[in-house]
Amino acid sequence: MKSYIIRRVLLVIPVLFGVSIIIFAILSLFSPEQRAATFITDVRQLRDIQGVIRKHHLDAPIYMQYFSWIKEVLKGNLGWSKTASRPVLEAFFYFLPNTVELSLFSAPFIILIGIYLGSTAAVHQDKSVDHITRAIAIIGWSLPTFWFGLLLLMIFYGYFKGLFPPESLGLNSSLYVNSKDFMRFTRINTIDALLNREWWIFVDALRHLVLPVITLTVVQCALVMRIMRSSMLEVLGRGYVITARAKGADEKTVIKKHVRRNAMIPVITVSGYLFAGLMNGVVITETIFNRKGLGWWWWRAAVQLDIPAILGAVLFNGVLFVLTNLVIDLLYAYIDPRIRLG
Amino acid sequence: MRELLKVQNLKTNFYTYEGIVRALDGIDLDVKEGKTLGIVGETGCGKSVTALSILRLILPPGKIESGKVLFWYKGELSVDLLSKDEVFLRRVRGNEISMIFQEASSALNPVYSVGEQISESFLLHQKRELYKAIIEEIEKNMREDNFFLKNFVYRFHKRIYKKMLENSKSLRIRFISLLPLINRYKVWLKKEVSRRVVDILTKLGVPDPQRIMERYPHELSGGMQQRIVIAIALACNPRLLIADEPTSNLDVTIQAQILDLIRRLKENLGLSILFITHDLGVVAELCDYVAVMYAGNICELAEVRKIFKNPSHPYTKALMNSVPTLEEKKLESIRGNVPNLISPPEGCRFHPRCDYATEICARVKPDMVEVEDNHWVSCHNFLRG
Numbered sequence: 001m002k003s004y005i006i007r008r009v010l011l012v013i014p015v016l017f018g019v020s021i022i023i024f025a026i027l028s029l030f031s032p033e034q035r036a037a038t039f040i041t042d043v044r045q046l047r048d049i050q051g052v053i054r055k056h057h058l059d060a061p062i063y064m065q066y067f068s069w070i071k072e073v074l075k076g077n078l079g080w081s082k083t084a085s086r087p088v089l090e091a092f093f094y095f096l097p098n099t100v101e102l103s104l105f106s107a108p109f110i111i112l113i114g115i116y117l118g119s120t121a122a123v124h125q126d127k128s129v130d131h132i133t134r135a136i137a138i139i140g141w142s143l144p145t146f147w148f149g150l151l152l153l154m155i156f157y158g159y160f161k162g163l164f165p166p167e168s169l170g171l172n173s174s175l176y177v178n179s180k181d182f183m184r185f186t187r188i189n190t191i192d193a194l195l196n197r198e199w200w201i202f203v204d205a206l207r208h209l210v211l212p213v214i215t216l217t218v219v220q221c222a223l224v225m226r227i228m229r230s231s232m233l234e235v236l237g238r239g240y241v242i243t244a245r246a247k248g249a250d251e252k253t254v255i256k257k258h259v260r261r262n263a264m265i266p267v268i269t270v271s272g273y274l275f276a277g278l279m280n281g282v283v284i285t286e287t288i289f290n291r292k293g294l295g296w297w298w299w300r301a302a303v304q305l306d307i308p309a310i311l312g313a314v315l316f317n318g319v320l321f322v323l324t325n326l327v328i329d330l331l332y333a334y335i336d337p338r339i340r341l342g
Numbered sequence: 343m344r345e346l347l348k349v350q351n352l353k354t355n356f357y358t359y360e361g362i363v364r365a366l367d368g369i370d371l372d373v374k375e376g377k378t379l380g381i382v383g384e385t386g387c388g389k390s391v392t393a394l395s396i397l398r399l400i401l402p403p404g405k406i407e408s409g410k411v412l413f414w415y416k417g418e419l420s421v422d423l424l425s426k427d428e429v430f431l432r433r434v435r436g437n438e439i440s441m442i443f444q445e446a447s448s449a450l451n452p453v454y455s456v457g458e459q460i461s462e463s464f465l466l467h468q469k470r471e472l473y474k475a476i477i478e479e480i481e482k483n484m485r486e487d488n489f490f491l492k493n494f495v496y497r498f499h500k501r502i503y504k505k506m507l508e509n510s511k512s513l514r515i516r517f518i519s520l521l522p523l524i525n526r527y528k529v530w531l532k533k534e535v536s537r538r539v540v541d542i543l544t545k546l547g548v549p550d551p552q553r554i555m556e557r558y559p560h561e562l563s564g565g566m567q568q569r570i571v572i573a574i575a576l577a578c579n580p581r582l583l584i585a586d587e588p589t590s591n592l593d594v595t596i597q598a599q600i601l602d603l604i605r606r607l608k609e610n611l612g613l614s615i616l617f618i619t620h621d622l623g624v625v626a627e628l629c630d631y632v633a634v635m636y637a638g639n640i641c642e643l644a645e646v647r648k649i650f651k652n653p654s655h656p657y658t659k660a661l662m663n664s665v666p667t668l669e670e671k672k673l674e675s676i677r678g679n680v681p682n683l684i685s686p687p688e689g690c691r692f693h694p695r696c697d698y699a700t701e702i703c704a705r706v707k708p709d710m711v712e713v714e715d716n717h718w719v720s721c722h723n724f725l726r727g
Contacts, residue, residue, distance in 0.1 A: 238448060239443055239444075239448035239449040240449055240450055240451040240452075242394075242399060242443070242449075243449045243450070243451070243571070244451070244462075245399055245435070246435055246436060246441040246575075247435065247436040247462060247463050247466060247574065248433065248436035248463075248466045249432070249462065250428075250432055251428075261453050262452070262453055337452070337453060337455075337558040338558070338560050
């Protein structure tokens with residue numbers, strides 16, 4: 001097990017190198033002038049673009065450029081984002097907490113509800129429970145996010161007069177949160193509110209989370225549910241399930257101990273990618289609910305051709321998926337002993 | 343000779359999209375205590391379905407339609423397993439009647455170690471015995487080691503196990519079992535169970551059982567996996583073992599070893615076995631009685647010697663002729679194909695392939711007749727005398 005973990009972690013290094021090569025290749029598609037835009041933070045610099053190009057070696061041979069680029073990336077210098085009016089890295093950490101908060105709250109709902117519905121459907125295969133859950137899942141999966149989000153807003157913000165508002169915080173609480181009395185530990189509203197023991201802010205942040213979390217859960221949990229169901233059905237037909245029954249185990253033990261653990265493996269893969277997908281910003285959900293997270297920022301960056309921000313997004317996605325894969329593989333090894341040796 | 347299991351007129355159907363598959367069409371079987379009954383027949387004739395139906399392990403779309411499975415529970419009165427509830431059946435499965443399966447590699451759960459899978463049998467059926475043994479063990483330790491702090495812990499653990507003996511699902515115990523350090527009492531259970539696992543593995547001739555029980559199924563050879571499956575089945579000293587082609591996926595040498603193991607178990611433990619196979623050689627070697635199955639029916643049932651000396655049913659005869667012998671003789675095959683069980687032939691299910699078939703065979707299903715002592719045949723040729 002230990003050697004497997006070490007091997008798997010070391011494998012991350014070449015993969016990250018590959019990711020950096022691909023991103024640099026994308027960057028190299030632009031002319032030196034276009035790339036110089038990354039370093040321009042002030043209109044006055046425009047007078048001497050050639051100077052900027054020379055200063056940052058944008059006309060040097062390509063491998064030299066790669067080294068100077070990767071040096072800057074490792075230093076954390078990803079250029080200037082004009083949509084956020086601050087350096088890309090700083091903007092990234094400014095927007096990240098909102099996205100993390102949304103992912104942390106919606107991922108457990110999506111995954112647990114998906115697993116529960118999927119295994120219930122599989123256990124009662126072809127009975128009414130199965131048909132109903134499958135129908136719900138298909139309906140949820142087919143709902144367009146923007147439409148469903150707007151519908152929820154219409155009902156719970158419009159009809160019920162601001163019961164669950166959009167954005168990430170109300171006016172009063174956001175003023176208080178940004179004042180000096182409030183310590184920002186993580187910049188994640190709910191956690192900071194708990195750490196500061198300001199319950200009303202915590203409740204306010206939760207109220208703002210309800211609708212986006214519902215939107216994401218309804219739309220995304222169909223995938224987890226379908227995969228859990230099919231993988232449960234496959235495992236239910238295996239020999240060891242009959243062995244477990246022939247041993248005299250009751251149905252609950254058979255399902256919980258023998259079936260579910262074996263059926264979890266494909267679900268873990270999907271859940272990992274799902275979480276990664278949530279983390280790199282659920283663009284539409286964040287835009288609809290006007291939560292200023294990564295997706296919201298990248299949507300605006302894409303519209304305004306903010307190249308440094310987009311490249312930052314690509315870099316972040318690459319690293320995120322590599323790390324997600326790492327975690328998924330380690331979880332596999334925990335669940336399935338056959339993988340530990342492989 | 344005492345009866346152990348009696349199957350009467352067992353019918354099992356599978357409701358598929360193509361139609362109703364009549365997999366078992368009125369099976370009658372008898373297993374006597376300490377004897378081995380072999381069921382032979384070709385693939386798809388319903389041997390495995392019979393085994394699964396006896397333990398009521400048939401899953402939908404399969405359904406047991408009618409019949410009786412009488413089992414002499416605890417050696418006293420016969421109970422009909424098909425009319426009992428799930429809870430009773432769970433007590434019988436693995437405890438009184440065990441089963442071993444065709445493919446050992448798929449019969450073992452890949453994510454649990456071999457030891458865990460064997461100990462599950464003990465934990466399911468022998469909790470009380472385990473607790474009693476543990477209490478004795480703790481008392482022994484108390485006598486040997488009377489350092490007062492340790493003694494205090496021993497006394498606490500003994501109280502917990504006594505409590506569990508009374509009511510293993512009491513809320514207080516469940517609460518305690520969640521507390522770290524205090525739930526160290528579980529170590530006793532673990533030790534006792536693993537001692538028993540080592541015991542049973544040693545009995546089955548597994549070398550180095552301590553090491554093997556830490557292993558996962560995929561790390562073991564096919565023969566070893568089959569031994570583990572047998573260990574799971576025999577963990578609770580069942581009275582009847584149903585072996586569903588336990589050797590069909592093994593190399594010939596390993597087959598011989600497993601058969602040898604089963605024979606030794608039969609002799610040493612007085613185990614009754616229902617042995618399902620398609621191999622007549624294995625039947626001749628291992629069984630006391632044989633039932634020949636064809637398309638969901640038993641066509642011949644006899645003592646093993648009688649059936650080899652005097653095969654009476656046309657199907658049995660044909661089956662014997664299609665087995666290679668040492669003499670140089672042309673091997674014969676049975677003409678035609680196994681019938682489709684969705685629409686099986688009327689009357690005797692074998693008549694389309696039978697050389698002796700007459701007009702009545704296509705209309706009436708033959709009853710069993712005793713042609714000689716302990717030798718039953720279901721064929722019209724004998725009915726008419």
